[in-house]
Amino acid sequence: MPQHVPPSLDADALRRTHPHPAGSAGMPASRGAEGRDAEGHAARRITFLARRDLGNPAAGGSELLVDRLAGGLTDHGHQVTLVCGGPAAYRDYRVVSAGGTTFELAHFLRARRALSRHVGGTDLLVEVCNGMPYLAPLWHSGPSLCLVNHVHTELWAMRYPGPLARLGRRLEHWALAGAHRGNLLVAVSSSTAAALRNIGVDPKRIRVVHNGVEDPGPLPPKSPEPLFLAMGRLVEYKRIDLLLRLWERVRPVTGGRLVIVGTGPERGRLEAMAGPGVTFTGHVSEGEKHRLLASSWLLLHPSLVEGWGLVVTEAAVRGTPAIGFDIPGLRDSIRDGDTGMLARGESAFAAHWCSLALSEERRAALGTAARARATRLSWEATVRDFRTVADEALARAGRHEKRGG
Numbered sequence: 392m393p394q395h396v397p398p399s400l401d402a403d404a405l406r407r408t409h410p411h412p413a414g415s416a417g418m419p420a421s422r423g424a425e426g427r428d429a430e431g432h433a434a435r436r437i438t439f440l441a442r443r444d445l446g447n448p449a450a451g452g453s454e455l456l457v458d459r460l461a462g463g464l465t466d467h468g469h470q471v472t473l474v475c476g477g478p479a480a481y482r483d484y485r486v487v488s489a490g491g492t493t494f495e496l497a498h499f500l501r502a503r504r505a506l507s508r509h510v511g512g513t514d515l516l517v518e519v520c521n522g523m524p525y526l527a528p529l530w531h532s533g534p535s536l537c538l539v540n541h542v543h544t545e546l547w548a549m550r551y552p553g554p555l556a557r558l559g560r561r562l563e564h565w566a567l568a569g570a571h572r573g574n575l576l577v578a579v580s581s582s583t584a585a586a587l588r589n590i591g592v593d594p595k596r597i598r599v600v601h602n603g604v605e606d607p608g609p610l611p612p613k614s615p616e617p618l619f620l621a622m623g624r625l626v627e628y629k630r631i632d633l634l635l636r637l638w639e640r641v642r643p644v645t646g647g648r649l650v651i652v653g654t655g656p657e658r659g660r661l662e663a664m665a666g667p668g669v670t671f672t673g674h675v676s677e678g679e680k681h682r683l684l685a686s687s688w689l690l691l692h693p694s695l696v697e698g699w700g701l702v703v704t705e706a707a708v709r710g711t712p713a714i715g716f717d718i719p720g721l722r723d724s725i726r727d728g729d730t731g732m733l734a735r736g737e738s739a740f741a742a743h744w745c746s747l748a749l750s751e752e753r754r755a756a757l758g759t760a761a762r763a764r765a766t767r768l769s770w771e772a773t774v775r776d777f778r779t780v781a782d783e784a785l786a787r788a789g790r791h792e793k794r795g796g
Contacts, residue, residue, distance in 0.1 A: 442521060529570060539698070601768060617645050619650070
């Protein structure tokens, strides 16, 4: 039975009020010999430790990835729990909120207690490392795995003053290269794997598991008028302010509309600086998201930092090419000149924008190639690859335990 466990409900009360029949959501399917399921994977309890649930207003690509992994693992018979901070929603797997508001960091301090009180034993703890670490290896003695979307090196200085930024950067680097030195780290792209190596993580401990994408089904036609789309959290490092400045240079050439989908702390400032032809939609339904991604001429993604850029793949599978900057992460999700364009400066970004807007043939060729590449990605493959790494993490922990004994 899917469930959300508030901080006030303890583990004993949970078992009394939400018993699980064997094979139901949140409990492992039947186990075969030596504790393995019918597919040969060790049937086990997996707990994700992450800052947010997908239902959090501040959720983004990292939360979508965790949700797809947790749901997929549940479908394969694993007992999956997500421990997170802030608001959460009911899922097909168990969700435990450690409390706190959307932007509060106090849940990092409450995570250990929440895990102990509301989850109890777990066979594998997956710490989702997105900037501020939980430092789980310091207080959790069981097998652990670290899931990394991208290393936040550049972002600390954007969000915090000098001393705090330096402290946060050093803490993050130490957590990944030091606290997790005995664990495997899962990177979502080759760029993230390279960033981990650059801060001292042993390459032998890094595994790359790519994001997937869902089959979008039937596609609506492209907009007859120029329609350009930006989609994501409205936060500083997504650089929508830069996109708005470039729009003033591009609009006289291309005409049309620029639609910006998403919410976040930057929205008020961005709306105040927006010129003609710009629409802010806020949050949209999945149906409207699908329509916009499919009917837009181009996806514009001016982000400063990305681990992969899930929205790029969501646009690609709908035949919409993307323009981004030549940065780690987007170099993985966009094949420059094949599935989209990578710019090495603001003028190049504007030039790509104008040239593709004026060439339907070129846009169509990029869109066809983008769709062909994206259709080879799937969440099923992502879950399969993650299960393989999880098996390896448990096997490594078992070998360490035998040597220690």
